[in-house]
Amino acid sequence: MALLQRKIFKSINSSKKWKIHQQSYFLERLSELLKEGFSLGEALSFLQMMMEKEKKDIEGMMEKMEEGKSFPESLIQFGFSEQVISQLHLSLLHANFTDTLKLCSTHIIEKQKQFGNLKKVVVYPLFLLLFSIFMLLAIREVLLPTLESSLLSNEESTNYFVYILLFFLKYLPQLLLGAIFIFGLIYVLLKRWLSHKNVLERASIFCKVPIIGKWYLNYYSSLFSRELSYFYLNGQSIYKIVEALQAETSTLFMHQISLVMEEGLKKGDHLKIIIDQFPFFRKELSWIIYQGELTSQVGVKLKIYSQECHRTMMQDIEKKINLLQPLLFSFIGFIVVFVYAILMLPMLNMIGGF
Incomplete structure (x- = not known):
């Protein structure tokens, strides 16, 4: 299904x-x-x-x-989204359809606000990056012929720094295209390699990637706890939840997790033990489920935990993206110095500075 x-x-x-x-x-x-x-x-x-x-x-x-x-x-x-369709479908079968509509509406609007905030953070760094590339290309088109004729007129007195600078300017388009090709090739190879992995294996791999692995860890924890909270708030037992995830419309991620859960439950394992074996969930998730079951508040606790994971993920994303701005400013500063050096090279070359 x-x-x-x-x-x-x-x-x-x-x-x-x-x-x-x-x-x-x-x-x-x-x-x-x-x-x-x-x-x-x-x-x-x-x-x-x-x-x-x-x-x-x-x-x-x-x-x-x-x-x-x-x-x-x-x-x-x-x-x-598939998540909304899945939850609405299951809520029709197992009641609480009205409350699920409200929950889905709230989640959609919160997601929009978070995406909007993230977009504001990303746009400016991207603008700086594109501006930097455009500036270098403009320098190449306008100044390169003049620089080559003036600086290379006396090859014996020309400094190696000048050769490196001119080489970089002359082959800038090729260097950019080469970088794009290399990154594109890496992307295609990784995508092909990941296509041979199932969704749970891919999730485990993503969580181990440096810098962004924490994002995936929070994302999967938020996704799973949110999905599970809907079921618990609708009054479903864990056995009914597993059955519903397999028998009705469900996301691929949740469907494969339900297969592992079913196998564990048949062995008599506690849900906490089953959750602990997934490396793409935060460690405290299993304890929240365990404590929630003891106090009959598992649905509410999972819902709050899902929101916290999502908030933590978005904060960490914004924090890391904000670190790009100083780096890009440094890059812009380097370009300014680079341009200044280019403009001064003919004069310095004439007085023997290079």
Whole structure:
């Protein structure tokens, strides 16, 4: 079933993909209407009036539902994530559909805010990097012929520094293309190598990568604890959760984890022991589940823990990206000195400085 869902997602290339704020607003308003006693059909009809721009899309949802498709399946074409589709589908089968709509809406809008903050941090360093490359290319096109004619006129007195500088300027495009080719080749080879690994093996590898491994560790911990919290908040036992993840629509990551969990549970292992064997989860996750089971608060604790993991991940990403700014400023400073040296080279060469 999980394989079928992935094929459905891959086969969809809709031009009607909704923006994040549209998805969040739709799910939140739908949740509110259902809490007021509207049926799903009545709520969708009312939302057609509230969301004028999306009226035809909502009408298309209702048509698909009349054809026998479930409500979550009707959302796929509008760009809703696999996690949202999976949770809505399972909540329809196991109740708490209204609360899950609200939870998904909140998560979507929080994700949008975090992405927006991250985007603000990334744009400026990227601008500086592109500006630096453009400056070097401009120097090459404008000054290189003049520099070659003036500095290489007397080869015997020309300093090695001048040769290195001119070589760098002359072959700058080739050096840039060569660097792009090397990085591209490494990317293709890594992608091909990773394609032979299953999703759990890939997760373990990503968590061991220097600098960014901590991001993946927090991401997978947040993803798993969030997914699990939805089930527990819906009143499901661990056995029902494992069964649901295998029998119904689920992400590939969660589906393969459920297979390992099922095998462990059949052996009589405690859930804490099973979770501890996954190297891509933070160590305290298993203890939070264990303590949550003792106090019957596992759903709430996992939800809070998921948010904390996500917050920690975003903070660490922003912190590391912020470190790029001083490095890029240093690079810009180097370029300024480099340009100044280029402009001064003819004069220094004439007075015998080089």
